[in-house]
Amino acid sequence: MKGSRILGTGSALPRRIVTNAELAERVDTSDQWIVERTGIRQRHIAEADETTATLAIGAARAALADAGVDASTIGLIVLATATPDNTFPATATKVQAALGCNGCVAFDVAAVCSGFLYALSVADSLLKTGMARRALVIGAETFSRILDWEDRTTCVLFGDGAGAVVLEASSDDAAGPDAPGILAARLHADGAHHDLLYVDGGPSTTQTVGHLRMRGPEVFRHAVTNLSSVLREVLEEANVSVDQIDWVVPHQANARILDATAKKLGIAPEKVIVTVDRHANTSAASVPLALDTARRDGRIKPGDLIMLEAMGGGFTWGASLIRL
Ligand code: ACO
Numbered sequence: 001m002k003g004s005r006i007l008g009t010g011s012a013l014p015r016r017i018v019t020n021a022e023l024a025e026r027v028d029t030s031d032q033w034i035v036e037r038t039g040i041r042q043r044h045i046a047e048a049d050e051t052t053a054t055l056a057i058g059a060a061r062a063a064l065a066d067a068g069v070d071a072s073t074i075g076l077i078v079l080a081t082a083t084p085d086n087t088f089p090a091t092a093t094k095v096q097a098a099l100g101c102n103g104c105v106a107f108d109v110a111a112v113c114s115g116f117l118y119a120l121s122v123a124d125s126l127l128k129t130g131m132a133r134r135a136l137v138i139g140a141e142t143f144s145r146i147l148d149w150e151d152r153t154t155c156v157l158f159g160d161g162a163g164a165v166v167l168e169a170s171s172d173d174a175a176g177p178d179a180p181g182i183l184a185a186r187l188h189a190d191g192a193h194h195d196l197l198y199v200d201g202g203p204s205t206t207q208t209v210g211h212l213r214m215r216g217p218e219v220f221r222h223a224v225t226n227l228s229s230v231l232r233e234v235l236e237e238a239n240v241s242v243d244q245i246d247w248v249v250p251h252q253a254n255a256r257i258l259d260a261t262a263k264k265l266g267i268a269p270e271k272v273i274v275t276v277d278r279h280a281n282t283s284a285a286s287v288p289l290a291l292d293t294a295r296r297d298g299r300i301k302p303g304d305l306i307m308l309e310a311m312g313g314g315f316t317w318g319a320s321l322i323r324l
Pocket residue numbers: 028029030033034037038113152153154156157197214216217218219220223251252253254257281311312313
């Protein structure tokens with residue numbers, strides 16, 4: 001069976017940066033509390049003319065340029081988001097229209113913070129069937145639009161942004177553990193934990209968009225347990241030891257979740273890519289945004305073995321082992 005590999009990455013962030021100090025002027029919080037409990041120092045917040053689609057388009061264009069391929073060669077767009085521009089159509093179709101690759105397959109995936117991991121696996125599977133040869137896989141969010149800005153326990157944690165990768169089907173002769181590609185992936189969901197992390201609105205219930213609600217400490221505990229377990233599953237599936245991993249690119253929810261998960265698995269902290277200090281939690285955008293950041297600053301290099309992992313509302317969680 002053929003596999004697929006990442007040809008290029010890109011990201012986009014809203015122009016406006018909001019520091020913890022600025023937030024402390026609006027809600028009863030402090031820079032010290034936010035930094036100590038989360039590692040977050042600032043986040044980008046979308047202005048009126050910036051939406052999930054505009055950020056996704058920016059990230060997609062950057063990924064196409066990085067890959068050196070034309071949008072007309074894209075046969076599939078999978079966009080992960082929990083904050084689409086409209087209830088329908090899929091934000092992926094707005095990206096498609098802007099890029100001018102009309103006619104290709106385009107749809108959204110809703111798995112909240114794990115959305116990019118889900119989208120990557122779905123795109124990889126579709127490329128393996130031969131449905132398309134090249135795909136854009138995007139994570140894009142404007143969580144600022146679903147935050148309750150009066151709730152200090154949640155509004156300080158999130159930011160807006162987008163990240164994207166160009167994925168290409170690789171030929172059989174390029175397969176093997178040292179060849180670039182997606183080597184192994186595992187996805188999970190457990191709907192029993194709905195009330196720990198959800199949005200209290202939607203078209204079919206309240207006919208409103210609603211606000212994010214979270215029981216943070218309980219989510220924290222589940223995150224460390226579920227992420228450690230799925231990372232072990234993927235390592236086992238790929239027959240790879242923790243020491244062989246060059247980089248872990250985790251969902252950027254909270255620096256303490258990243259530290260606790262790495263510690264539980266015996267992963268050296270210097271191998272963990274951290275962007276939560278600058279971007280906060282950008283949900284489905286956080287993994288591709290962190291991947292692109294670390295590629296562009298020169299840390300992640302071609303040939304590196306990289307573990308991507310995320311957990312979010314649902315709960316949903318997953319991990320992918322890729323060779324760049
Ligand atoms: N500023 C100041 N004080 C605050 C704030 C704030 N922004 N928010 C809460 N507090 C107070 C609380 O009211 C509480 O006060 P009390 O002791 O007088 O009752 C105190 O700080 C401690 O609150 P906790 O909720 O126990 O703090 P905790 O150390 O658990 O940190 C946090 C909270 C940051 C939300 C943490 O639980 C967390 O990160 N959880 C993971 C959730 C997450 O990241 N979810 C994202 C989506 S899922 C995912 O990505 C994994």
